[in-house]
Amino acid sequence: xxxxxxxxxxxxxxxxxxxxxxxxxxxxxxxxxxxxxxxxxxxxxxxxxxxxxxxxxxxxxxxxxxxxxxxxxxxxxxxxxxxxxxxxxxxxxxxxxxxxxxxxxxxxxxxxxxxxxxxxxxxxxxxxxxxxxxxxxxxxxxxxxxxxxxxxxxxxxxxxxxxxxxxxxxxxxxxxxxxxxxxxxxxxxxxxxxxxxxxxxxxxxxxxxxxxxxxxxxxxxxxxxxxxxxxxxxxxxxxxxxxxxxxxxxxxxxxxxxxxxxxxxxxxxxxxxxxxxxxxxxxxxxxxxxxxxxxxxxxxxxxxxxxxxxxxxxxxxxxxxxxxxxxxxxxxxxxxxxxxxxxxxxxxxxx
Amino acid sequence: xxxxxxxxxxxxxxxxxxxxxxxxxxxxxxxxxxxxxxxxxxxxxxxxxxxxxxxxxxxxxxxxxxxxxxxxxxxxxxxxxxxxxxxxxxxxxxxxxxxxxxxxxxxxxxxxxxxxxxxxxxxxxxxxxxxxxxxxxxxxxxxxxxxxxxxxxxxxxxxxxxxxxxxxxxxxxxxxxxxxxxxxxxxxxxxxxxxxxxxxxxxxxxxxxxxxxxxxxxxxxxxxxxxxxxxxxxxxxxxxxxxxxxxxxxxxxxxxxxxxxxxxxxxxxxxxxxxxxxxxxxxxxxxxxxxxxxxxxxxxxxxxxxxxxxxxxxxxxxxxxxxxxxxxxxxxxxxxxxxxxxxxxxxxxxx
DNA sequence: GATTAGCACTCACCTGGATAGAGTGCTAAC
DNA sequence: GTTAGCACTCTATCCAGGTGAGTGCTAATC
Numbered sequence: 001x002x003x004x005x006x007x008x009x010x011x012x013x014x015x016x017x018x019x020x021x022x023x024x025x026x027x028x029x030x031x032x033x034x035x036x037x038x039x040x041x042x043x044x045x046x047x048x049x050x051x052x053x054x055x056x057x058x059x060x061x062x063x064x065x066x067x068x069x070x071x072x073x074x075x076x077x078x079x080x081x082x083x084x085x086x087x088x089x090x091x092x093x094x095x096x097x098x099x100x101x102x103x104x105x106x107x108x109x110x111x112x113x114x115x116x117x118x119x120x121x122x123x124x125x126x127x128x129x130x131x132x133x134x135x136x137x138x139x140x141x142x143x144x145x146x147x148x149x150x151x152x153x154x155x156x157x158x159x160x161x162x163x164x165x166x167x168x169x170x171x172x173x174x175x176x177x178x179x180x181x182x183x184x185x186x187x188x189x190x191x192x193x194x195x196x197x198x199x200x201x202x203x204x205x206x207x208x209x210x211x212x213x214x215x216x217x218x219x220x221x222x223x224x225x226x227x228x229x230x231x232x233x234x235x236x237x238x239x240x241x242x243x244x245x246x247x248x249x250x251x252x253x254x255x256x257x258x259x260x261x262x263x264x265x266x267x268x269x270x271x272x273x274x275x276x277x278x279x280x281x282x283x284x285x286x287x288x289x290x291x292x293x294x295x296x297x298x299x300x301x302x303x304x305x306x307x308x309x310x311x312x313x314x315x316x317x318x319x320x321x322x323x324x325x326x327x328x329x330x331x332x333x334x335x336x337x338x339x340x341x342x343x344x345x346x347x348x349x350x351x
Numbered sequence: 352x353x354x355x356x357x358x359x360x361x362x363x364x365x366x367x368x369x370x371x372x373x374x375x376x377x378x379x380x381x382x383x384x385x386x387x388x389x390x391x392x393x394x395x396x397x398x399x400x401x402x403x404x405x406x407x408x409x410x411x412x413x414x415x416x417x418x419x420x421x422x423x424x425x426x427x428x429x430x431x432x433x434x435x436x437x438x439x440x441x442x443x444x445x446x447x448x449x450x451x452x453x454x455x456x457x458x459x460x461x462x463x464x465x466x467x468x469x470x471x472x473x474x475x476x477x478x479x480x481x482x483x484x485x486x487x488x489x490x491x492x493x494x495x496x497x498x499x500x501x502x503x504x505x506x507x508x509x510x511x512x513x514x515x516x517x518x519x520x521x522x523x524x525x526x527x528x529x530x531x532x533x534x535x536x537x538x539x540x541x542x543x544x545x546x547x548x549x550x551x552x553x554x555x556x557x558x559x560x561x562x563x564x565x566x567x568x569x570x571x572x573x574x575x576x577x578x579x580x581x582x583x584x585x586x587x588x589x590x591x592x593x594x595x596x597x598x599x600x601x602x603x604x605x606x607x608x609x610x611x612x613x614x615x616x617x618x619x620x621x622x623x624x625x626x627x628x629x630x631x632x633x634x635x636x637x638x639x640x641x642x643x644x645x646x647x648x649x650x651x652x653x654x655x656x657x658x659x660x661x662x663x664x665x666x667x668x669x670x671x672x673x674x675x676x677x678x679x680x681x682x683x684x685x686x687x688x689x690x691x692x693x694x695x696x697x698x699x700x701x702x
Numbered sequence: 703g704a705t706t707a708g709c710a711c712t713c714a715c716c717t718g719g720a721t722a723g724a725g726t727g728c729t730a731a732c
Numbered sequence: 733g734t735t736a737g738c739a740c741t742c743t744a745t746c747c748a749g750g751t752g753a754g755t756g757c758t759a760a761t762c
Contacts, residue, residue, distance in 0.1 A: 026725050041735050044726065062725050062742040102514065139492050141502060147453075149510050151492060151502060159500050161512050163453060241614070244607045252603060256595045263592070377754050392706050395755065413713040413754050706761075716751080723744085732735075 001049055003074075009036055010046050011055055012079040015067045019321055022247045024064030069286035069320065072298070076283055076324050083325040085333055089118070094337060101345050104128070104157055109236050111314060111338055116239025119327050121318035122262075124301070125236040126272040128158065128311040137183055140175040148175055157346050235268040248296055248319045261293050272313040274303050281332060286320040296320055300327045302335040306342045314338070352400055354425075360387055361397050362406055363430040366418045370672055373598045375415030420637035420671060423649070427634055427675050434676040436684055440469070445688060452696050455479070455508050460587050462665060462689050467590025470678050472669035473613075475652070476587040477623040479509070479662040488534055491526040499526055508697055586619040599647055599670045612644050623664040625654050632683060637671040647671055651678045653686040657693045665689070 003011075013034040017025040027040035027047060036043070047065055050056045055071035058064075067075065085093075093114060100107040108127055115123035137153040146168045151161045240262055243249050249258065261267055270290070274282075281302045287295045294317075301315030314335050316327050354362075364385040368376040378391040378398060387394070398416055401407045406422035409415075418426065436444075444465060451458040459478055467474035488504040494514060502512045591613055594600050600609065612618055621641070625633075636649045645668075652666030665686050667678050 024725090028725075039735050040725090041727095041737090042733085045734090048727080058726085060742060061727095062723090062740090064725065137493075141490050141492075142488075143504070143510070149502065149504070151500065151512060153494070153500070157495075159494070159512050159514060161502060161510050163510065241607065241610055244603060244610070250603055252595060252601050252606070255603070255606065256592065259592055259595070375754090379754075390706050391754090392708090392756095393704085396705090399756080409755085411713060412756095413711090413752090415754065704762085706759100708757100708759085710755105710757090712753105712755075714751105714753090717749085719747090721744100721746080724742090726739105726741075728739090729737090730735100731737095732733105 001053060003053070006036070006038075007046055007050060008079055009034070010043060011050055011067075011071060012075060014047075014050075014056055014065055015071060015075040015079070018067055019323055022321060024059055024066050026064035029064070067321075069288060072285045072320055072324070073288075076285070076328075080325055080328075083329045085329055090333065090337075093334070094341075097337060097341055101341055104342070104346075107341070108312065108338070109238075111334055112236050112238045115314060115316055115330055115334055116242060118330055119316050119318070119323070120239070120242050120245070121316050121322060121327065122240050122243055123238045124268060124272055124299070124313075124315040124317055125238075126269065126313035126315075127234050127236060138179050140172075140179050142172060235265050235272065237262055237268075243318075246319050246321075248321065254296075257293050258297075261291065267291060271299060272301055272315050274310060274313060281328060282315075283324075283328070298322055298324070300324070300331045302331050304335045304338045304342065306339070306346055308343075311342075352404060354404070357387070357389075358397055358401060359430055360385070361394060362401055362418075362422060363426060365398075365401075365407055365416055366422060366426040366430070369418055370674055373672060375410055375417050377415035380415070418672075420639065423636045423671055423675070424639075427636070427679075431676055431679075434680045436680055441684065441688075444685070445692075448688060448692055452692055455693070455697075458692070459663065459689070460589075462685055463587050463589045466665060466667055466681055466685055467593060469681055470667050470669070470674070471590070471593050471596070472667050472673060472678065473591050473594055474589045475619060475623055475650070475664075475666040475668055476589075477620065477664035477666075478585050478587060489530050491523075491530050493523060586616050586623065588613055588619075594669075597670050597672075599672065605647070608644050609648075612642065618642060622650060623652055623666050625661060625664060632679060634675075634679070649673055649675075651675070651682045653682050655686040655689045655693070657690070657697055659694075662693075 010030060013030045013036070014025050017029060017033065027043040030036070030043050031038065031040045047056065050071075051058065051065065055068060055074055056065040057068045059066060096114065097107055097111065100110050105127065108125055112123040112125035115121075115125075136155045137151075139151040139153075141149040141151065143149045143163060147163050149161055150164045151159065153159050240259065243258060244255065249255050271284075271294075281300065283298070283300050285298045289295060289297065289299070296319055297317055298320045299315050299317050301313050303310045303313050305311060314331055316331055318327065361381060364381045364387070365376050368380060368384065378394040381387070381394050382389065382391045398407065401422075402409065402416065406419060406425055407416040408419050410417060447465065448458055448462065451461050456478070459476055463474040463476035466472075466476075487506045490502040490504075492500040492502065494500045498514050500512055501515045502510065504510050591610065594609060595606065600606050622635075622645075631653065633652045634649065635652075638646045640646060640648065640650070647670055648668055649671045650666050650668050652664050654661045654664050656662060665682055667682055669678065
């Protein structure tokens with residue numbers, strides 16, 4: 001059995017109607033609402049076929065049909081009309097983003113906020129991956145006895161500070177030396193390569209100051225240990241409460257499992273991690289999802305870049321019965337817009 | 352009609368049983384579970400009195416009794432047995448907090464996490480109020496053309512950085528001058544006084560460099576404007592999902608209103624803002640609460656200090672039917688413990 | 703006078719059966 | 733190939749009756 005044009009039309013009608021109403025859709029409804037020029041009986045026959053093909057299913061015998069994950073997949077790939085945001089909204093988005101462009105963290109989080117507001121779904125944003133960035137500059141500032149403020153500048157323009165233990169016997173001058181070595185010799189290393197590189201470099205350069213160096217290494221080592229725990233905050237969520245408005249989450253237990261996962265940053269990261277393909281939009285529907293807890297959810301995501309380098313992901317999560325047209329167009333537009341803006345803004349910081 | 356000892360015992364029994372079971376409690380249950388030596392009939396008479404006094408109420412005629420807000424209030428103030436955490440747990444708490452003492456933000460947030468874990472309720476933590484802190488040190492570091500990294504150290508030990516626009520015609524040396532003036536003359540000003548003080552000081556000291564100063568002022572002004580938006584993040588929540596386990600929140604709509612408020616930082620701040628009394632524990636029960644959304648919730652809170660100066664609040668939020676004994680003892684212990692630790696740790700940073 | 707046993711009463715909740723309604727699948731006619 | 737008709741299935745809703753927890757009142761008891 002093959003998909004012919006009429007079957008496609010019917011599947012499309014089912015998906016659209018179900019997305020709109022959240023109720024199983026029957027043959028009568030279709031023949032009335034969508035003008036296919038055939039009677040309910042005919043549609044019933046076609047629906048039986050569609051069910052056999054696995055595109056739709058019946059919650060129970062006397063109910064209408066509901067799209068299966070496969071049905072959504074087919075709809076998304078073959079049937080969905082393209083959908084463009086209206087210019088008004090595009091302008092609004094660009095304007096709001098531009099306002100916040102100076103603070104990279106803020107503009108990215110705000111993007112998530114916009115996505116969830118516009119879609120009425122939950123937005124997920126994977127923020128720039130600290131580990132993948134290279135460190136451009138390293139400074140030390142005095143803090144108090146035995147401690148110093150370490151300020152790091154990443155190549156994507158992010159600035160972070162942390163307090164490091166230096167012991168009471170390290171002088172500001174020694175710190176200065178460490179920073180200078182770093183800034184002159186190692187600027188641009190990957191954070192993950194840093195330890196090794198710095199070790200070698202330091203031993204070579206300053207073999208005579210071994211004692212100091214040993215101390216420094218401990219500091220840096222500890223710092224990177226600390227900073228790898230930084231992963232915890234990498235996914236930014238917004239609009240989680242929107243899920244409560246979806247009829248599929250009227251059951252408190254579903255809410256509980258879903259929200260529990262929301263608190264597990266690691267799982268969310270896996271979910272958003274750029275797939276092999278990397279480029280373009282990623283759509284994961286229902287049980288295509290690795291985690292069982294998301295078997296009734298779909299995720300649309302896309303990566304954004306700075307200077308052609310993927311640095312994060314924007315996604316939107318909703319019930320499988322979500323408005324794919326809208327969600328996709330928004331995620332698509334948002335990532336492109338963000339990419340453009342960030343690239344323009346941080347163009348001069350190419351490494 | 353007056354409260355006599357037996358009425359008190361019965362009220363106490365009702366409150367305790369209802370807290371434990373979340374079911375309206377009847378006369379029979381009381382005479383069986385709690386050994387008062389009187390028959391259900393007697394208890395019924397007393398209960399009728401207690402109801403007349405406003406301490407308990409009946410959901411419907413044929414149901415048992417439930418404590419009213421007034422009843423909880425009476426229980427908390429007159430009937431509740433004191434409750435001490437066991438030493439084991441205290442040690443655990445102290446140990447966990449001590450581990451994180453170096454990062455003031457972290458130790459405070461972790462306190463919230465512990466509170467919610469131990470109580471199985473939602474914890475609210477009001478973090479140190481940036482505005483009230485004084486600025487201890489100010490540094491500038493090079494960033495890129497026209498911008499600099501400004502690093503500030505507060506008297507409570509917090510370090511923050513932000514990127515400031517300095518225009519292309521400001522030299523590092525000029526920045527250095529600004530920072531020096533600040534560090535020498537104004538260290539310890541309140542952030543809110545800073546602008547005025549710095550203005551005067553700068554004009555007096557360096558009248559001849561008016562052009563630079565004007566630029567600087569703009570920077571600082573903007574920075575403080577930015578940082579006053581910092582309020583948004585001042586309340587830290589943990590264990591919000593615990594609320595979903597409470598039977599009183601099996602209705603999705605209640606969850607929705609509650610969680611919506613959780614996202615309104617301002618409201619939470621009002622809730623936690625130290626009351627006039629300030630000192631000691633604050634207990635707000637049900638409709639004593641200013642916001643209708645919390646009419647079924649109670650909040651226990653207390654302030655923590657550094658060097659005797661109130662800097663924040665720790666609170667726990669749960670249904671009115673929460674375990675007040677446990678909640679109170681934990682909030683109490685936590686604030687005291689945190690106060691001790693912070694005061695010890697940051698003793699040397701008195702302003 | 704306080705306490706208690708006894709009893710009638712109320713009300714939420716559960717159960718089972720009847721009913722309505724939506725939707726199907728099949729068959730036979732077009 | 734399409735459609736009208738019809739029997740069938742299954743859910744949701746309603747209603748009646750039964751159950752049980754709990755009460756309030758009254759009269760007997762301590």
